[in-house]
Amino acid sequence: MSESIFEKESKYFFHTFHRLPLEIDRGEGVYLYAKDGKRYLDFFGGLAVNALGYNHPRITAAIEKQIHRYIHLSNYYVQDKTVELAERIIIASGYKRIFFSNSGTEAVEGAIKIARKWGNGLEKIRLLNLTNSFHGRTMGALSLTERPAYREGYEPFLPNTDSIEFNNVEDLRAKVNEQTLGIILEFIQGEGGINVVSKEFAQELKSLQEKFGFLVIADEIQAGVGRTGKFFGFNHYDIHPDIVVIAKAIGGGLPLGVILGNDKVAEVLTYGTHGTTFGGNPVACAAGCAVMEEIVDKGLMKQAGIIGEYLKSKAIELQKQFPAIVKEVRGYGCMLGIDLNRGGQPVVDELLNRGILINCTNTTVLRLLPPYIITPEQCDQLMFELHSILKLLN
């Protein structure tokens, strides 16, 4: 008998991913269809990438149109779709300069390089992060990721880094000084379990940023591009990061990362001091323009906030019904975490049996990252099944 695709996967690939026991045939809107014909309601959205759902007509049309023009030219050329996307993001974000990469982690690497070059000569050398953070898998980004499971065995990391305890204002005050080059943070931590930075912490960060003049680097790779109902997660706070990185949703499913910088860092990179072969690929940027059109021009970002509030209110109802199981509900918009007082994987597995896809992160947190086009009825369906599963566990 011939080997199954799962056997082949296990045989050929480095064992880095626990894949789902599903073989997907196609996706449409918020649904995935497996080859055996079963339909899945997707509250995981390609790990925060598929903000517009699957097979979105504006994205597929933009990609189709671009591939018949040219798929790649190289960064020796100005390319209309790449410039159009840059302009759209600059206008929506209010930042001064942009650089396109291929992934989130590469955008973080670029942000580290900008910070290093900016601090060079200023005697600012220390880069800080928050505990429980996730910034990517390449060595620079991993040096600023405070998740032991991802770091073990890869030492040594970048020197002159340290971690501030999440939301601990005292620790923040104690760890920053004149030598602080920058602080990188997710205002809403994704992999770490949908942990939301407190207003108090953000306010203190802003005061210290003004006092010591270090760079605030916002990692908006998961929370950005409208997911929380605002263009960036940090827009829920009164703070102005100097550098912002986005990725995931911006490429509409194609690999694309973005670094944005304000006036302070606008002139740091000069010709030849940073680069990429594929970053800003015109097909990915054409898809990105379609994403920006839907999210900004057509108001889908606002919708993500509205439907997210609905979903959150339902999750809070669930918490009230099962206080012994649901510890806390956290997040904004279409980025929500339901923190259980036990491992979440059995709940995820049972939902999968019932045709709904969610994810569990940091052991106990059920993570919801639905496409922004999710409807109240689909949210109700998830909550109905969650209610029935938690009742069995109660």
Ligand SMILES: Cc1ncc(COP(=O)(O)O)c(C=O)c1O
């Ligand atoms: C907050 C955050 N930063 C960085 C990354 C790394 O992005 P990528 O996987 O595109 O390299 C991720 C990916 O999950 C992320 O959620």
